[in-house]
Structure formats: C-alpha cells, structure tokens
Amino acid sequence: MIEAVETYATAEEAARALGSGGALYLAGGTLVMAEVNANRAPPRLVRALDPALRQIVPTSEAIRLGAGVTMAQILGSRDCAVLHEVARQIGGPQVRSMATVGGNLFARNPYGDFAVALLALGARAVLAGQTSPRPLADLLRDRDRPALVSQIEVPRPRDERSFGFVKLARVHPRGASVLCIAALLPREGSRLRGVRVAYGGMADRPVRAAAVERALEGNTLEEATIARAVAVAAQGLDPPTDALASGWYRREVVGVQLRRLLERLARQ
Amino acid sequence: MAKKPVTFVLNGAERAAFAEAGQNLLDFLRRGVGDLTPKYGCGQGGCGACTVILDGEPVLACLTLAESVAGRRVETVAGLAGAAPHPLQEAFMAHFAAQCGYCTPGMLMSAKALLDRTPRPTREQVVEAISGNLCRCTGYEPIIAAILAAAERGAGA
Numbered sequence: 001m002i003e004a005v006e007t008y009a010t011a012e013e014a015a016r017a018l019g020s021g022g023a024l025y026l027a028g029g030t031l032v033m034a035e036v037n038a039n040r041a042p043p044r045l046v047r048a049l050d051p052a053l054r055q056i057v058p059t060s061e062a063i064r065l066g067a068g069v070t071m072a073q074i075l076g077s078r079d080c081a082v083l084h085e086v087a088r089q090i091g092g093p094q095v096r097s098m099a100t101v102g103g104n105l106f107a108r109n110p111y112g113d114f115a116v117a118l119l120a121l122g123a124r125a126v127l128a129g130q131t132s133p134r135p136l137a138d139l140l141r142d143r144d145r146p147a148l149v150s151q152i153e154v155p156r157p158r159d160e161r162s163f164g165f166v167k168l169a170r171v172h173p174r175g176a177s178v179l180c181i182a183a184l185l186p187r188e189g190s191r192l193r194g195v196r197v198a199y200g201g202m203a204d205r206p207v208r209a210a211a212v213e214r215a216l217e218g219n220t221l222e223e224a225t226i227a228r229a230v231a232v233a234a235q236g237l238d239p240p241t242d243a244l245a246s247g248w249y250r251r252e253v254v255g256v257q258l259r260r261l262l263e264r265l266a267r268q
Numbered sequence: 269m270a271k272k273p274v275t276f277v278l279n280g281a282e283r284a285a286f287a288e289a290g291q292n293l294l295d296f297l298r299r300g301v302g303d304l305t306p307k308y309g310c311g312q313g314g315c316g317a318c319t320v321i322l323d324g325e326p327v328l329a330c331l332t333l334a335e336s337v338a339g340r341r342v343e344t345v346a347g348l349a350g351a352a353p354h355p356l357q358e359a360f361m362a363h364f365a366a367q368c369g370y371c372t373p374g375m376l377m378s379a380k381a382l383l384d385r386t387p388r389p390t391r392e393q394v395v396e397a398i399s400g401n402l403c404r405c406t407g408y409e410p411i412i413a414a415i416l417a418a419a420e421r422g423a424g425a
Contacts, residue, residue: 092400
C-alpha cells in the first residue's frame with residue numbers, strides 16, 4: 001500500500017529522498033505503477049518534475065538524453081535517428097508515450113531492450129547530483145543499489161549504418177523480447193575496429209557478447225568472419241528460462257538472430 | 269493516507285476530485301470522477317483496455333499516477349460522441365468491430381490518437397496504432413477495417 005507520493009522540483013532532491021530507503025522512483029510508470037497495482041511496491045513513491053529530465057540535447061559528439069525522455073520523444077527527435085529502430089520495437093504506442101530511457105535501464109527481463117542498444121553504443125549514465133558519467137555496464141551491474149540516473153550520454157557513431165538492432169518476440173507486431181541483440185560495428189578501411197555487441201534476454205541483465213566481439217574485432221565483415229562470430233554466439237552465457245522461452249531455446253536461437261543482424265549490417 | 273486534490277480537464281471540461289496516494293488514473297476516473305468508459309483489464313499495462321489520451325498522447329490509465337494529470341488534458345470515450353456518435357463509433361458499428369465490447373473503449377482511444385495525428389493512415393499504421401490493445405473475441409480485422417473506414421470518412425480531419 002502506498003502511504004505517500006513525494007514530488008520534488010529537482011532530480012537531486014528526489015535522489016536524496018530515495019536515499020532514506022523504502023521508496024521507489026516513479027518516472028513513466030510502466031514498471032513502477034504495475035508494482036503499485038499488484039501491491040508489491042514499497043510504501044513511498046518519489047517523483048521529480050525537473051524539466052531537464054525530459055530534455056534531449058544533441059552535441060557533435062553525443063546525444064544527451066534526460067532520463068525521463070520517453071520512447072515517443074526519441075521517435076519524434078531527428079537527433080535520435082540512430083535509436084529509432086530500437087524505440088519503435090518497444091511496447092505499443094501507449095507504452096512508448098510513457099516508458100522512459102532511464103526506467104529502461106532498470107527493467108528486468110523480458111523488458112529493457114533500449115538498455116541493450118545503449119550498452120552497445122557505449123552510453124554512459126550520469127547520476128543525479130553528480131557530474132562525471134559512469135559506464136552503463138557498471139550501473140547495470142549494481143542496479144539493485146538505489147541510484148537515480150538523471151542523464152544518459154550516447155556517443156554518436158561516426159556512421160549510423162554501423163549500428164543495428166534485432167529483437168525476437170513471440171507476439172507480433174509488439175511483444176516482449178525472447179532476446180534482442182544490438183551491434184555497433186565501426187570500420188576503419190575494411191576492418192572492424194571498436195566492435196561492441198550487446199544482448200538482452202541472455203543473462204539477468206543486458207550484457208556484452210565478449211566472444212562475438214573478439215571474433216569480429218580487426219576482421220572484415222565477410223561470411224567467414226560472420227560464421228566464426230555465430231559459432232561463439234552463446235559462449236560463456238547461461239541464459240534464463242522463463243515463461244517466454246527456455247534457456248536452451250535462447251542458446252539455440254541467439255546465433256540465428258546474430259547472423260541475420262550481421263548479414264544486414266554487412267549489406268548496409 | 270493523504271488525499272490530494274487534482275484539478276484537470278476531462279473531455280474539455282474542468283474537473284476536480286481527490287486522488288488517494290498511489291491511486292492510478294483508471295481507478296481515479298472510474299471511482300473518483302465517475303467516468304466508467306475506460307475499462308480495467310489487467311492493471312499491468314498488457315491489454316490496453318484502459319487507454320485514454322493525455323495531452324494528445326495515448327497512455328495506459330492503469331499505469332498513470334492519478335495526481336500526475338493535474339493541470340493536464342484527459343480524453344476518454346465519454347467525450348467522443350456529440351449529438352451523434354463519433355465517426356469512429358459509427359464505423360465500429362457498421363463494421364461489427366465490437367463483439368463483447370470490452371476492448372472497444374481502448375481501441376477507440378488508440379484509434380482517435382492515431383487519426384488526430386495521421387488523418388489518412390495506412391493499414392500498417394492502423395495495425396501499429398492498436399498493437400498495444402488486446403482483443404480476445406471480435407478479431408482484429410473488423411477493427412482495422414472500421415478505423416480505415418472512419419479515416420476515409422474524415423474522422424481525423
């Protein structure tokens with residue numbers, strides 16, 4: 001039962017209020033209100049009305065997304081074109097007008113597709129009241145610890161065609177992910193340099209596919225390279241079994257999806 | 269438990285009611301304001317039966333904190349018809365797009381949100397627009413046909 005909803009003007013004040021514990025931060029509501037409705041939420045909800053949380057600030061190097069930016073805002077912003085493919089595949093229109101970028105970082109399986117894309121793009125998160133950004137992987141690792149993200153910095157890929165995203169769902173056109181894959185494959189000449197591949201649904205949080213990255217890095221994106229990457233697609237991973245799919249199925253199918261994504265990126 | 273007064277605009281008219289702490293917009297509209305048109309389906313954001321339009325965007329009322337609509341505009345099916353049914357409602361009747369009718373208010377609001385922005389949608393855009401709304405008996409084809417027919421009659425113009 002919710003006893004109080006505390007509304008603050010700034011993200012910093014909201015972060016301090018969260019620090020005392022027994023509270024959840026409410027952003028778009030798609031995750032937290034579902035907990036409230038199911039009577040699983042702690043007694044306090046904390047909100048912030050800070051307009052900076054809803055701002056998209058493009059710079060030449062990066063896109064700075066306020067943590068409260070919604071998927072619909074991403075789709076409406078030309079500066080976020082590289083993320084449109086991802087945002088389009090999240091929820092239906094109602095979810096997209098509510099769900100936020102910051103909330104997605106804390107979404108449990110089978111949600112959290114956007115965080116997977118951000119991880120592949122090398123995004124960094126700024127916590128409320130702090131100035132130096134943290135790599136997303138760190139934040140995802142300790143996401144049980146209360147923290148309020150105020151902004152996410154997404155480095156702009158030099159070539160937007162070097163980024164791709166694929167999602168496997170059982171319900172079409174919009175279902176939750178069995179798994180999803182985001183890949184950033186920058187090229188120097190014909191060689192791949194600075195490869196980042198991230199998976200959703202293959203662990204308890206979005207993770208980098210280290211073996212796949214090693215198979216791709218420094219090579220040309222041709223059939224033999226793709227075959228080597230696909231062969232190690234599930235290496236080192238023990239994907240979860242849930243209502244959508246078994247861990248066995250995820251291990252079997254991740255290589256198929258990876259191949260489709262790599263072949264598409266090789267063509268574009 | 270503290271109750272907060274919430275003043276907002278419902279279907280063009282200013283309304284005020286008390287929201288309980290943590291109360292969602294669906295419960296607030298139905299019990300607090302007396303607008304029974306948005307339906308409770310799952311309370312988890314999975315079915316779309318509670319879809320309303322908030323400041324022009326379709327949202328799930330069950331996942332919206334009631335007090336967060338203070339000062340904002342909410343549209344529900346209760347505001348669709350004037351003297352005559354809304355063209356979308358006419359089209360839903362003409363195309364038998366409601367069988368049990370439980371998903372209909374959510375479908376209508378998703379369709380209205382689409383036509384408000386895209387008066388002449390493609391079939392693909394219609395399918396996308398209602399992709400967050402579950403129907404378990406009518407079937408989606410008559411609903412898609414009704415929305416396309418309403419668009420042709422200028423429902424969104």
